[in-house]
Amino acid sequence: MQELFDMIFKRKSIRRYDENLSITVDEMMEIKQRIFSLTPLVKEIKVKFNIVEKKETTSKRGEYCLLIYSEQKPLYLLNVGYMLEQMDLFLASRNIGVCWYALAKAKELTLDGLEYVIMLAFGKSKPECFRKDFSKTKRKDLEIIWNGNCYSDTGEIVRYAPSACNTQPWRVISEDHCLSVYRTTQIKSFMPANKLPYYNSIDMGIFLCFLDITLSIKGYQYQRRLAMVNGKNSELIDIASYLIK
Numbered sequence: 040m041q042e043l044f045d046m047i048f049k050r051k052s053i054r055r056y057d058e059n060l061s062i063t064v065d066e067m068m069e070i071k072q073r074i075f076s077l078t079p080l081v082k083e084i085k086v087k088f089n090i091v092e093k094k095e096t097t098s099k100r101g102e103y104c105l106l107i108y109s110e111q112k113p114l115y116l117l118n119v120g121y122m123l124e125q126m127d128l129f130l131a132s133r134n135i136g137v138c139w140y141a142l143a144k145a146k147e148l149t150l151d152g153l154e155y156v157i158m159l160a161f162g163k164s165k166p167e168c169f170r171k172d173f174s175k176t177k178r179k180d181l182e183i184i185w186n187g188n189c190y191s192d193t194g195e196i197v198r199y200a201p202s203a204c205n206t207q208p209w210r211v212i213s214e215d216h217c218l219s220v221y222r223t224t225q226i227k228s229f230m231p232a233n234k235l236p237y238y239n240s241i242d243m244g245i246f247l248c249f250l251d252i253t254l255s256i257k258g259y260q261y262q263r264r265l266a267m268v269n270g271k272n273s274e275l276i277d278i279a280s281y282l283i284k
């Protein structure tokens with residue numbers, strides 16, 4: 040957990056890779072093993088992973104691509120974001136650069152009856168390619184995403200979560216012993232409006248991953264409840280609530 044937390048400050052999207060570096064056999068074995076120990080957000084949703092060479096996809100980045108396929112049950116996009124973000128952080132700890140890659144597609148769009156969702160392009164990178172001063176990262180100010188003054192020590196960290204086109208769709212209402220997490224639908228982006236709910240739902244899973252890691256490291260005990268029903272037309276869509284002891 041501590042290792043993943045530390046990577047929050049190191050990770051960034053890596054879009055250029057050194058052609059002279061490559062993932063070793065041992066690193067690939069460790070990556071494959073790590074996939075088995077990912078924590079799902081919703082354990083009932085079936086997912087499968089596949090690692091393929093870049094040429095098996097339309098990716099222009101990385102050496103390999105980690106593809107995720109999922110059952111399309113409620114909350115599956117949140118679950119995908121939550122699981123793959125753990126890989127993003129883990130790979131940074133091994134100096135393997137990652138880019139979440141919505142614009143690339145896999146050749147195989149189904150795997151054992153599960154649908155392709157998204158990929159992480161990855162490849163070996165030099166340590167200096169990673170983030171050096173995370174306070175310079177471009178993100179919205181805390182006041183925009185975090186309503187109320189409770190647990191702002193956590194807010195100051197989770198606001199660095201990555202999101203599609205850096206849209207940062209998360210909004211949090213913080214109260215004593217409770218955090219309510221929402222996805223705002225009021226996003227202005229060059230991403231086509233009909234794609235926003237899909238990618239921003241993955242983003243919210245990424246955000247929950249950051250939130251769980253950060254609360255745990257800060258020693259907060261919490262109970263997370265995922266919202267099963269959410270008003271589709273509202274400006275703020277319920278995602279989760281955290282009861283903090």
Ligand SMILES: Cc1cc2nc3c(=O)[nH]c(=O)nc-3n(C[C@H](O)[C@H](O)[C@H](O)COP(=O)(O)O)c2cc1C
Nearest residue numbers: 051052139140141142143201202203204205238241
């Ligand atoms: C779901 C998702 C999809 C993304 N798709 C792309 C993409 O297609 N191309 C790309 O260059 N970056 C993509 N990104 C990376 C984001 O642009 C990046 O995470 C964001 O700008 C924040 O920057 P950082 O990751 O360096 O902190 C994606 C990120 C997420 C979370």
